[in-house]
Amino acid sequence: MSEIKWDEKFRDFLKRYYWDEILLLANEYPELRSIVVDFPDLEQFDADLAYELLEHPDDVIPYAEQALREIDIPIEKDLDEAHVQFINVPNRVAIRELRSKHLLKFISIEGMIRKATEVRPKITNAAFMCMRCENTSFEPQGGPKFVEPTDCENESCGKKGPFKLLIDQSTFLDAQKLQVQEAPESLKGGSQPQSLDVDAEDDLAGLVKPGDRLVINGVLRSHQRTLREGKSTFYDLVLHANSIEYVDQEFDELDISPEEEERIVEMGNNPEIYKMIRGSIAPSIYGYEDIKEALSLQLFSAVPKMLPDGSRVRGDIHILLVGDPGIAKSQLLRYMVKISPRGVFASGKSASSSGLTAAAVKDDLGDGRWTLEAGALVMADMGLAAVDEMDKMSKEDKSALHEAMEQQTISVAKAGILATLKSRCALLGAANPKYGRFDKYEGLAEQINMPPALISRFDLIFILLDVPDRVKDSNIAHHILRSQYAGELNEQRQRVPHSTITKEEVDSHMTVIMPIIENNLLRKYVAYARRRIFPIMEDDARDHIINYYLDLRKQGEGKDSPVPVTARQLEALVRLAEASARIRLSNVVTIDDAKRTTRISMACMRQVGVDPDTGAFDVDVIASGTSKSQRDKIHHIKDIIKRVGDRHAGGKAPLEEIYTEAETEEISRERAEELISKMKKQGDLLAPDSKHIKFV
Ligand code: ADP
Ligand code: MG
DSSP: OOGGGHHHHHHHHHHHHOHHHHHHHHHHTTTSOEEEEEHHHHHHHOHHHHHHHHHOHHHHHHHHHHHHHHSOOSSOOOOTTOEEEEESOSOBOOGGGOOGGGTTSEEEEEEEEEEEEOOEEEEEEEEEEETTTOOEEEEEOOSSSOOOOSSOSOTTTOOOOOEEEEEEEEEEEEEEEEEEEOOGGGOSTTOOOOEEEEEEEGGGTTOOOTTOEEEEEEEEEEEEEEETTEEEEEEEEEEEEEEEEEOOTTOOSOOOOHHHHHHHHHHHHOTTHHHHHHTTSOTTSOOOHHHHHHHHHHHHOOOOEEOTTSOEEOOOOOEEEEEOTTSSHHHHHHHHHHHSTTEEEEETTOOOTTOSSEEEEEOGGGTTSEEEEEOHHHHTTTSEEEEEOGGGOOHHHHHHHHHHHHTOEEEEEETTEEEEEEOOOEEEEEEOOTTSSOOTTSOHHHHTTOOHHHHTTOSEEEEEOOOOOHHHHHHHHHHHHHHHHHHHHHHHHHHSTTOOOOHHHHHHHHGGGSOSSOHHHHHHHHHHHHHHOOOEEOHHHHHHHHHHHHHHHHHHTTOSSOOOOOHHHHHHHHHHHHHHHHHTTOSEEOHHHHHHHHHHHHHHHHHHSBOTTTOOBOTHHHHHSSOHHHHHHHHHHHHHHHHHHHTSGGGOEEHHHHHHHHHHTTOOHHHHHHHHHHHHHTTSEEEEETTEEEEO
């Protein structure tokens, strides 16, 4: 097919298929600068032309734009800079599969925006004045490097300049650089996401924000890398965007076949479904039935609600695991990322500049311009963010998390960049206590280095203590060794030639660590529930939750600290109950769901909110970290130390005397030792020798 006819063909095509759009463009130009062509239309009109567009876009697109300018329109207007954008392009390539054969082809990629620079003008046609003869000439600026004239165009001059750039006569275009990253759901087996740089120009600049899920169509180009020693033989890839399409937010990558749907509905009717789901979460980790039940609820989540006043109540359930090292917290997080829709794993101490939330940075993508970069909580939008080592988060992240957890947005205001990014994700956090081990006499907030206001945004908090317990330890040990044994059998069967181990043998040992519902089906089950089930609460369920809540509030009555059980906890209970109904694929939240919820909540409260001395429930513990009776005890022991110290020279109080005195006042020796060692650690007390202490 000859090139000459391409503009004629496009003229025919545009007139026939896009006449209304052309009129609209002519009316609105230059505010509106593009018409958008659906690729299948072009294919239907002329399959060869469509093919040429995919293969040689740099030759073909200019003809389409020329055709647009040449069409006779009833309005007097020059469409000089109007563009033709093509959408629904079939050449979809995964970012990690881009190869040199894709260079200069029209392709389509899908992903999430990770970074976006500021929008800045870019010079496209530079006007120069010769300083000797004052002749003006133009240099088109197509490439990445600025081109200056070599000699004066004016034949009677012809000198090598000098030339002066005339800004007012040059042409500029808005330009922005983007970085697109593979979306979490398209990653297999926890591999690192790969990314691609994108140039967005003119009306495409400034359209998108970090965290947006998009399809970008355009021409793949390469830029030669420059090293300090000169040019490299390696080229970097850049997609020159022609059009940007938004992926439907509700879009879900999981296709559920009719047979699978039948199985899912059947599973929903199985009275054992809660156990089955719990048994499908990290089966290689022994125990933690409560936590696994809570994690099941988090997987299904509640329904986000728009209230008539325009506010939004989140449906995502946030869970925090606090505890001693080496008790499988990180393992649980990784497993949840694997089975969650759009799971993203991040660490609080991550080195990335965007941190967990978002940041404005200056880096090479923007050539020194400010760039807005999305962190894990933005990339996990509509999914799960598992954040390990939350105790090591930066100050910035901590303050941004308040907004991220409740409003599910992240605002950035820095260096002229103002943006609000979406982070509608559930947060599963893990934190290690500051001194390695959890100290139940010390406040939670202080130990994990997080402000109480942030802690109270978690719907559930679990504290895991690594207390030696012969029966439990032996069970865990057997479980771990059994799973290792299954692994050993499997490896030997596969690696050692003529191994006598049979597949049946391996399988029978593997059953201990096999999820009850296989991961793929579980993911579909969850997707089905989240898509289809929107439960409503029954009256008796509501009464049960209200009563439980009022009881909790009552325990906080008359305390001097602010009551930590707030309406926020009430919302948490509603969320958990809705998720519980969704697990059974039920559109009704029943009294059973409410009871499950209060049982789990109580289990958490008991760990978090119980006074370690009296064993009584004390809501103060959550707010201030120390229970009232504990604070009283510290005061009490301080009094005793002071009294004893006063009786001795230099305030040196003999420990034995303190213990005896404490015991007569009903503080056990053990408890007194504990309190004293704590005060020593905090630097309130000094020990001049092993038998005495004194105040600092
Ligand atoms: P943490 O993050 O809590 O410090 P990890 O997740 O790194 O701990 O776990 C340490 C190791 O101990 C892991 O290999 C994990 O599988 C094992 N482990 C700890 N507790 C259990 C358990 N209850 N069942 C099975 N394995 C366990
Ligand atoms: Mg860990």
